[in-house]
Amino acid sequence: MLIRVKLYRNHESLFKEFDVALEPNHTVLDILYTLKENYDPTLSFRSMCRAGICGTCGVKVNSKPVLACKTKVGELEHPITIEPLDNLPIIKDLVVDHSVLMERLKKLRVWYEPLGSNLQTFKTNPMVDKSFECIACGLCDASCPVFLTNQDFGGPMSFLRIYKLTQDPRHSKREDSLLRVKDGHLQLCTHCKNCSMVCPLGLMPESIIKFEEAELIKKGLISQNLSNSFDFF
Template identity: 85%
Template sequence: MLVRVKLYRNHESLFKEFDLVLEPSHTVLDLLYTLKEKYDPTLSFRSMCRAGICGTCGVKVNAKPVLACKTKIAELEEPITIEPLDNLPLIKDLVVDHSVLIERLKRLKVWYEPIGNNLQVFRTNPLVDKSFECIACGLCDASCPVFLTNQEFGGPMSFLRIYKLTQDLRNSRREDSLLRVKDGHVQLCTHCKNCSIICPLGLMPESIIKFEEVDLTKRGLISQNLPNSFDFF
C-alpha cells in the first residue's frame, strides 16, 4: 500500500512529506526505519524492544501520543503526521528528553523502603496491579494539559506508579508515599481522562488519581476538587 507521511524535522523547523510503499501489517516504527534506511539516514528516533514493553518509542501520530511499535499504519488516516511528544524537552526530530519523567519520580520518591521482615503471603487488587504494570513510557504525561500551566504537577505517570507504594504492605513508608501525592499537587488534575485514553496498556491513571484524591480528602489534606473536574461520569 502507498502511504503519505508528514514527518517533523526540528533542525529544519518544518514537516517533510514522503510517499512510502508499506505493508498493511507494518507499524509506525517499521515506517520510521524505512524512512531512515531508504530516504534519510539522519532521522533520529528511539526504539528498543519493538514489543510495547520498554516504552521508549513514544511519538505523536496524527496528534495522538502512541507507542510507534504498537501502532499499525493500516489503522491510521492519511497523511500520517508524526511529531515528537508534547510536554517533554525536544532533543532532535522525534527524540525527547525522558529525564524529566525520571526527575518527577525522584521528586515524589517513588521507590520502596522495605519493612524489616519478608511477607509470606502478599495479595494485590486490580488497581494495585495496574500500578505495577506501568512501563514508564510517559505518554500519559505527554497528553496532560496541566503541564501547560504548572510544571510542579506530579503527573499521571508518577501518580499511577506511586499508588502501589500507598497500598503495598511491603513498603514501610506507605503514609509518607501518600503525602508525596499531596506534594505533587494531585488536586490540580482536571480529570480530562486524556491519560487513561492514551495509556497503551489501558492502566487508567485518571481512575488511580481519583482514589488517591479520595484518600487525601478523607484525611483532610486536600479539599475536593470540584471546580476543575471534567469527569464524564
C-alpha cells in the same frame, strides 16, 4: 499501498513529506526505519524492544501520543503525521528528554523502602496490579494539559506508579508516600481522562488518581476538587 507521511524535523522547524510504500499491518516504527534506511539517514528516533514493553518509542501520531511499535498503519487516517511527544524537551527530531520523567519519579520518591521484617506477599486488587504494570513510557504525561500551566505537577505517570507504595504493606513508608502524592499537587488534575485514553497498556491512570484523591480527601489533606474538566482527544 503508497502512503503520504508528514514528519517533523526540529533542526529545520518544519514538516517534511514522503510517499512511502507500506502494508496495513506495518507499524509506525516500520515507517521510521523505512525513512531512515531509504530516504533520510539523519533522522533520529528511539526504539528498542519492538514489542510494546520497553516504552521507548513514544511519538505523537496524528496528534495522539502512541507507541510507534504498537500502532499499525491500517488503524490510522492518512496522511500520517509523526511528531515528538508534547510536554518533554526535544533533543532531536522525535527524540525527547526522558530524564524529565525520571526527575518527577525522584521528586515523589517512587521506590520501595522495605520493612525490617520479611513480608513475602500481600493481597492485591486490580488497581494495585495496574500500578505495578506501568512501563514508564510517558505517554500519559505527554497528553496531560496540566503541564501547560504548571510544571510542578507530579503527572499521571508518577501518580500511577506511586499508588502501589500507598497500598503495599511491604513498604515501610506508606503514609509518607501518600503525603508525597499531595505534595505533587494531585488536586490540579482536571480528570480529562487523556492519560487513560493514551495508555498503551490500558492502565487507567486517571482512575488511580481518583482513588488517591479520595484517600487524601478522606484524611483531610486536600479539599474536594470542583474544577471543570476538559478533553484534548
